Amino acid sequence: MPNKIIAAVIPAPGAAVELREVDEPELEPNSAMLAVELSEVCGTDVHLQQGRLAGVPYPLVPGHVSVGRLAKIRGKLFDVDGREFEEGDRVTFLDVHRTCNSCWQCLVAKSTTRCPARKVYGITYGFGDTLAGGWAEQIYLKPDTRCIRLDKVETERFMAGGCALPTALHAVERAGISIGATVLVLGSGPVGLSCVILSLMRGALKVLCTGAPDARLEAARAVGAHATLNVEKHTTEERRAWVLSHTGGRGADVCIEATGAPGAVVEAMRYARDAGTVVVVGQYTDHGEVAFNPHADLNRKHLDVRGCWGSDFSHFYRGAQLMADPARSEPWSRLRLERYGLAQANDALAAVASGHAVKALIDPAISR
């Protein structure tokens, strides 16, 4: 008799999460089962539940970034240094699977995050593919899944960064922040908070953060933001005046949009200084269109506006190394984590959707 595994499943777009019991899958050569210690609940999961992301094969088990122990290995699994994994090792794994490294996007454009072959655990792998999401007692790690050893990293510390960490690392890299720069982060969710920390690490002298609600702005100040503004209590004109008052009347050198609201992209362009840089990382799901003035908002400002899609192994790997350094990763320990059991997944989604949870995690060990 195969082992039974409990998983939390989104049955269809807009439907509530429900628990299902499934048989442990049969392992292919060089694959493994991961016993989940913590998985995360992020904005993308809220959007998945609402049906806002194209190409998602419902039903699905959400949870793209997770930490656990290798419970069972069939064949051999190696890390990037060539060290073999053993059963019992604590690891995380890159949620992006099957980047082909042989297509035009991978080899000519060198933009592997746009590889058409890539699949993402908990997002574009459905329940029909296999047990491929972290909101479960165990995850099936298919052959060629890239695991990263976390023996020197606390599970909680790593998950305080979670999927936001590689995303923010990619965004901050795209932003090309100069030493002494002033950075405005629009958005105070997990990606915005990690962008605050990483912008400072990258050499920004001053980091401003706009967002909501107040609890998240408090978190932004706790991790190093110099000033914050609640977007629910101020008009766009007031926000612009606030940014100018903190930037010598010029606007921020770099604006990083991490909100999910299309209007924030135009705001980011308007709050950047002339010849500044704007990075758009918060539009992972489709929230519609927005108008802007190409003359006043873009061309005359001589702006550099960059999109930032997903993250690759380098961001994930460097994020994990960063979390292994207790001093460098200390700011993430200031974020309040809230744990939910598998049976409380709907509560976790609601807490993330309302912005009241700074960081919500799924802990399968919490009893039903």
Ligand SMILES: [Zn+2]
């Ligand atoms: Zn490819």
Ligand SMILES: [Zn+2]
């Ligand atoms: Zn995520």
